[in-house]
Amino acid sequence: MSPHPNPPPQAREGVDNPPSLAGEGGARAGRRGRVGATVGDALTDAAAALAAAGFDEPRRRARRVLAAVLRLSAAEIFAHPERALTTAEEARHAEMLSRMIAREPLSRIIGRREFWGLEFVLSGDTLDPRPDSESVVEALLSRLPDRTPAYRFLDLGTGTGCLLLALLSEFPQAIGVGVDVAAGAAATARRNAKLLGLGDRAYFAVGDWARAIAGGFDAVVANPPYIPTGAIPELPPEVRDYDPKPALDGGSDGLQAYRAIAADLLPLLRRGGVFAAEIGLGQAEAVAAILAQNGLSIDAYATDLGGVIRCVIARR
Numbered sequence: 548m549s550p551h552p553n554p555p556p557q558a559r560e561g562v563d564n565p566p567s568l569a570g571e572g573g574a575r576a577g578r579r580g581r582v583g584a585t586v587g588d589a590l591t592d593a594a595a596a597l598a599a600a601g602f603d604e605p606r607r608r609a610r611r612v613l614a615a616v617l618r619l620s621a622a623e624i625f626a627h628p629e630r631a632l633t634t635a636e637e638a639r640h641a642e643m644l645s646r647m648i649a650r651e652p653l654s655r656i657i658g659r660r661e662f663w664g665l666e667f668v669l670s671g672d673t674l675d676p677r678p679d680s681e682s683v684v685e686a687l688l689s690r691l692p693d694r695t696p697a698y699r700f701l702d703l704g705t706g707t708g709c710l711l712l713a714l715l716s717e718f719p720q721a722i723g724v725g726v727d728v729a730a731g732a733a734a735t736a737r738r739n740a741k742l743l744g745l746g747d748r749a750y751f752a753v754g755d756w757a758r759a760i761a762g763g764f765d766a767v768v769a770n771p772p773y774i775p776t777g778a779i780p781e782l783p784p785e786v787r788d789y790d791p792k793p794a795l796d797g798g799s800d801g802l803q804a805y806r807a808i809a810a811d812l813l814p815l816l817r818r819g820g821v822f823a824a825e826i827g828l829g830q831a832e833a834v835a836a837i838l839a840q841n842g843l844s845i846d847a848y849a850t851d852l853g854g855v856i857r858c859v860i861a862r863r
């Protein structure tokens with residue numbers, strides 16, 4: 548769950564009353580209702596509203612919102628500043644911009660997020676997958692260089708199914724099981740598997756970690772909740788207010804889920820099998836100790852693009 552230490556880009560803190568785009572005073576207010584507002588106008592107004600609300604890179608963000616509204620690429624937005632917006636597009640643009648100014652991540656607003664080059668549908672029960680979690684996928688790929696075996700993978704706390712489905716996209720003969728305590732997450736993961744054409748190799752179950760799962764897996768991956776309970780109120784609003792609590796809350800020291808998962812790993816993994824887990828900032832030693840106490844050998848730590856240890860890799 549890399550989301551936490553690496554939250555979405557920050558806007559200025561303490562903006563309690565974001566400007567209403569539909570009301571008076573917003574930078575966009577003067578344009579609303581104007582016949583023939585163009586892509587160029589909408590971009591300029593949205594960037595001004597985002598800048599006024601304290602967002603960094605307002606122009607880039609404005610382009611992303613408008614691209615999502617118009618279902619165009621950022622390049623197409625650039626290429627056609629003269630294109631006129633319909634009334635419906637203007638209304639949708641104003642609504643999406645208001646939500647963004649209220650700190651709702653754009654991925655939540657549009658209900659989709661790209662991970663490992665694949666598109667994932669989000670729901671209220673799923674974490675919004677973070678790019679840093681790709682380090683778990685990379686860690687497994689580096690340990691299983693042959694892509695052809697019919698491996699069996701297990702993903703504990705699957706959320707959108709992003710880790711498992713990214714792996715299945717790389718191993719065309721593999722099958723996998725994803726487990727989540729949230730029924731809504733398991734349903735969303737199932738939907739993602741279908742949309743990605745991986746539905747016949749991915750199975751999703753509702754459960755408490757691996758309690759109801761029998762062993763024999765070649766690899767187990769997990770991105771469990773790892774934020775200490777007491778730190779949750781301090782998270783940026785984009786995370787705290789929009790990612791589901793069961794995806795964040797790692798108990799009093801943030802390590803509760805690792806203890807629960809580690810206790811079941813030996814019977815789950817075949818001999819030589821790999822376990823790769825995402826960890827929070829500064830948790831590497833503690834998680835490695837928990838895994839070692841439960842009979843696993845620590846293989847390596849993997850860092851994310853920022854050089855932060857993001858993943859612990861162990862073997863049975």
Ligand SMILES: C[S@@+](CC[C@H](N)C(=O)[O-])C[C@H]1O[C@@H](n2cnc3c(N)ncnc32)[C@H](O)[C@@H]1O
Pocket residue numbers: 548549672673674675676677680703704705706707708709710726727728729732754755756769770771772773793794795
């Ligand atoms: C940090 S999210 C990770 C989601 C996804 N794997 C990802 O990387 O985006 C942790 C997930 O663990 C699930 N979870 C929390 N407690 C659980 C439990 N006891 N058993 C199974 N899953 C659990 C949450 O519902 C959430 O989907």
